[in-house]
Every structure is written in structure tokens, then in C-alpha cells.
Amino acid sequence: MSTSDVGAPIVFRGGTVVTMDDAHTVLPGGDVLVVDGLIAAVGQSLDVPEGTREIDASDGIVMPGMVDTHRHMWQTAMRGYGADWTLTQYFVWYYLEHGSKFRPEDVRAGNLLSAWDALEAGVTTTVDWSHGLQTVEHAEAAADALEAVPGRFVLAYGNIQAGPWEWTADPDVQAFLERRARASDRFDVQLAFDVTGDPAFPEKAAFEVARELGLPVSTHAGVWGATNDDGIRLMHENGFATPETVYVHAATLSPDSYYRIAASGGSVSVSTESEQSAGQGYPPTWQLRKYGIPVSMSMDTSVWWSSDLFSAMRSTLGADRSREHMEAHAKGDTVTHHRLRAEQVVEWATRGGAEVLGRSDIGSLEPGKQADVVLIKNDASPVSFPMLNPYGQIAFQAQRGDVHTVLVGGTVVKEDHRLVGVDLADVRRQIDATVDHLRSTLGEEVWVQGMNPDLPDDELFDNPYQYTDYAADTTPGE
Numbered sequence: 001m002s003t004s005d006v007g008a009p010i011v012f013r014g015g016t017v018v019t020m021d022d023a024h025t026v027l028p029g030g031d032v033l034v035v036d037g038l039i040a041a042v043g044q045s046l047d048v049p050e051g052t053r054e055i056d057a058s059d060g061i062v063m064p065g066m067v068d069t070h071r072h073m074w075q076t077a078m079r080g081y082g083a084d085w086t087l088t089q090y091f092v093w094y095y096l097e098h099g100s101k102f103r104p105e106d107v108r109a110g111n112l113l114s115a116w117d118a119l120e121a122g123v124t125t126t127v128d129w130s131h132g133l134q135t136v137e138h139a140e141a142a143a144d145a146l147e148a149v150p151g152r153f154v155l156a157y158g159n160i161q162a163g164p165w166e167w168t169a170d171p172d173v174q175a176f177l178e179r180r181a182r183a184s185d186r187f188d189v190q191l192a193f194d195v196t197g198d199p200a201f202p203e204k205a206a207f208e209v210a211r212e213l214g215l216p217v218s219t220h221a222g223v224w225g226a227t228n229d230d231g232i233r234l235m236h237e238n239g240f241a242t243p244e245t246v247y248v249h250a251a252t253l254s255p256d257s258y259y260r261i262a263a264s265g266g267s268v269s270v271s272t273e274s275e276q277s278a279g280q281g282y283p284p285t286w287q288l289r290k291y292g293i294p295v296s297m298s299m300d301t302s303v304w305w306s307s308d309l310f311s312a313m314r315s316t317l318g319a320d321r322s323r324e325h326m327e328a329h330a331k332g333d334t335v336t337h338h339r340l341r342a343e344q345v346v347e348w349a350t351r352g353g354a355e356v357l358g359r360s361d362i363g364s365l366e367p368g369k370q371a372d373v374v375l376i377k378n379d380a381s382p383v384s385f386p387m388l389n390p391y392g393q394i395a396f397q398a399q400r401g402d403v404h405t406v407l408v409g410g411t412v413v414k415e416d417h418r419l420v421g422v423d424l425a426d427v428r429r430q431i432d433a434t435v436d437h438l439r440s441t442l443g444e445e446v447w448v449q450g451m452n453p454d455l456p457d458d459e460l461f462d463n464p465y466q467y468t469d470y471a472a473d474t475t476p477g478e
């Protein structure tokens with residue numbers, strides 16, 4: 001983008017600056033100066049050029065924009081629909097029965113909504129794990145939506161309606177990828193497909209296309225009942241487990257797979273809210289830490305879950321610590337010191353994601369880096385003080401409503417708690433049209449049934465304390 005889009009220099013004044021530089025410097029009463037889309041200086045009482053716009057960051061936290069490495073943005077068109085789903089119900093709905101009913105305009109609508117949703121929550125870079133691209137028209141719609149929103153996006157091209165060896169062989173798909181790859185510092189592409197573990201390794205052809213086009217591959221790995229150790233072994237043995245490979249979830253895997261991922265320099269995108277409720281396996285950070293595997297964070301899909309990384313940080317700390325306590329208790333031990341710290345999940349949510357994407361120019365607040373900046377500040381909130389522990393404040397206290405200002409490459413995309421330049425009414429019209437289309441195509445009964453899965457018949461345990469029919473006068477229900 002040209003510097004004319006960026007406007008006057010901006011300085012955040014007097015905030016707690018969480019830089020996420022190598023030393024993890026935290027600067028109380030700090031300033032961040034942004035000039036020409038880049039961070040020009042970080043320090044206290046900075047001198048700034050004439051005409052610099054000042055943003056009062058006092059009582060707030062200034063931190064790098066967050067990075068989400070796996071989000072099925074098209075599914076945001078069905079926000080909350082699958083709140084009570086299991087992974088099986090998700091697969092049946094999208095993969096087997098209804099995913100093919102999404103038209104290009106439906107993918108566009110979901111992506112538009114999801115892209116603004118990300119920015120609003122301080123997520124300045126998002127990998128769109130876009131596995132609903134049945135045709136190149138769908139892909140154009142997905143990409144156009146992302147390019148219309150002033151964030152950074154990576155379209156990870158996927159298509160669950162065909163084998164990856166089929167759709168990657170399509171010359172039109174390849175032409176699209178070549179045309180859109182490295183389009184700008186705000187838009188890039190990858191490939192997104194899963195490896196089933198079939199000994200014939202049919203996915204090999206898709207990996208070869210990725211290699212030919214110079215594109216990284218993101219893959220759902222270690223997903224209970226879907227992908228397992230065989231997929232990792234096949235990738236590794238065939239030379240396709242590379243440092244830029246992102247393994248999503250990596251929850252149900254043996255030590256052998258974790259060793260292979262670690263040795264090949266790959267990383268794992270952890271979607272803790274997802275793993276906790278869908279059934280991929282236990283959220284794996286407690287394992288990944290042991291094997292030294294780099295971690296980034298993601299929200300997966302808003303058909304179930306929230307779409308902000310505050311929730312991701314919070315649930316990841318909870319799951320990791322919960323696991324450590326359970327393992328200790330099983331041995332009669334007590335965990336007296338937590339290994340996973342708030343500081344670590346803040347790193348995973350910022351520079352962790354940047355590193356996974358090979359973006360050394362984002363993920364921290366340092367001179368020369370892209371000015372992707374988030375100000376967390378909410379003077380009206382009793383949760384905003386005292387500000388004693390900035391990492392604890394970000395990971396356990398803050399939420400998307402506290403995101404006051406967001407910059408992407410120096411452009412203000414959220415200001416005073418409101419998105420800038422968005423026509424939400426128009427996005428809502430597009431989403432409404434998609435919901436109407438799906439609802440009428442499926443029929444009301446199927447639509448309602450899909451949102452309300454049957455409850456299994458569970459037998460109640462025979463409670464040994466219910467050994468008498470005696471009921472006191474006060475017992476209700478008599």
C-alpha cells in the first residue's frame with residue numbers, strides 16, 4: 001500500500017507497552033510512534049514530528065496485533081449454529097450433507113463478517129482456512145472479501161468436496177494461486193488439506209503442487225477419528241514435513257509424531273476452545289512444550305466458538321494447567337508451580353503466529369516493524385484497574401470490548417471501540433441472504449434439527465445413597 005493511505009504519524013502516549021521483543025520488554029508509561037505505516041520508535045516521552053496524532057493510552061496496554069493461524073472464516077455466516085455439535089455432527093453437516101450448498105456469495109458473506117470480526121477483536125492477521133472452495137469462483141469470492149477489509153489475511157485454499165490430489169491438479173486452481181500468491185503484504189495464499197493416513201498417500205500429488213508453487217501447507221493433524229500418526233509419518237517420510245508446515249490441533253498423536261514435527265521444524269496451531277468441546281483430543285500445549293514444538297493460536301470456527309484470541313489465551317492456560325493438575329493428582333502429587341505462564345500465551349498469540357507465517361515484520365512492537373498495534377483500554381470498565389500484571393491482564397481480564405484502537409500497517413481500523421470504515425448493515429444484508437438461502441434450501445425441519453442435535457439416552461447411575469423411599473416433607477416434587 002502507498003504511504004498516502006497511512007496518513008499522519010500517530011503516537012500512543014503513556015500506556016503500558018507490551019513489546020513482545022526478544023527480551024519481552026514491558027514499558028510502563030510508554031509511547032509507541034508510528035510513521036508511514038511502520039513503528040518508528042518505542043520509548044518514554046518520545047519526541048514526535050509536528051502534526052502527529054496523539055492517542056491517549058494511559059491506563060491501557062499497547063501490544064502487537066494478534067495473529068490467528070487457523071480460522072474457517074466462511075463458516076462465520078452460521079455463527080453459533082453448531083454450539084452443541086460434536087466433531088461428528090460438524091463433519092456430517094459440512095462435509096457430507098450441506099457444505100456443498102454454499103454459493104460463492106455465501107463464502108464472500110462469511111469471510112467479510114469474519115474479517116471485520118477479527119479486526120474488531122485486535123486480530124490483525126488471520127489465516128483463512130478456507131475449505132469450502134468448491135470452484136475457483138468460490139475462491140475469488142473468498143479472496144475478494146478479504147482484500148476488501150483492511151487487515152492481513154492468508155487464504156489457505158481448501159476444498160472438502162474433493163480429494164486434495166484432485167482439486168490441486170486443476171489448472172484453474174493453480175492459476176488462481178499463482179495470481180494471488182504474495183499479492184501484497186496484506187494478502188497471501190497457502191494450501192489447506194488433510195492427510196488421511198491412507199498407505200497409498202494420495203495427498204502426495206497435492207504436496208508436490210504446493211512445493212512447485214512455493215506455498216506452505218496447513219493440515220488438520222492428530223484429530224481423533226479423522227487424522228492420526230500415519231498421516232504425520234507419511235508426510236515426514238516423503239519429505240513434506242517442512243518448517244513452514246502448520247499442524248492444526250495435533251491433539252491425538254503419539255510421541256513419535258511429536259518428535260517428527262519437532263525435528264522437521266514444523267509448528268502446531270492450537271485451538272483450545274475447539275479441542276475442548278469438539279473431540280479432537282486434549283488441547284496439546286502440555287505435550288508440545290515438552291517436545292519444544294513452536295505454537296501459534298487459533299479459534300477454528302465461529303459456527304461453534306468465539307472468535308477472539310483473549311478466549312484462546314484464557315482457555316489454553318486453563319486446559320494446560322488443568323492437565324498438569326490432573327496428571328499430578330493421579331500420582332498423589334500436588335502442582336505447586338505452574339509451568340505455562342500468561343506471558344507465554346501472549347507470545348503465542350502475537351509473535352508465535354507471526355513466526356509461523358514467516359512474517360518477521362509483524363508480531364512485536366519494535367522500530368522498523370509494521371505498525372500492527374492494539375490498544376486495550378476501557379476507562380468505563382471496573383476490570384481495567386489496577387494494572388499490576390500486564391500479561392495477566394491480557395490473558396485473563398481483557399476482552400474484545402476492551403479493544404480501544406487497532407492499527408494495521410499504520411491504518412486505523414478501530415478507534416474508540418468502533419470499527420472504522422465498515423458498513424455493517426451491508427455485511428448483515430449479505431449474511432441474511434446466505435442464511436435465507438441455506439434455510440430455504442435445507443427446509444425448516446432439517447435446519448432446526450441441525451442446530452439442535454438429539455440428546456443421547458443416558459442411564460442415571462444407581463446412587464448408593466438412595467437406599468430408602470423416605471422423602472421428608474420438604475422434598476419437592478411429591
Ligand SMILES: [Zn+2]
Nearest residue numbers: 129220248300
Ligand atoms: Zn479447523
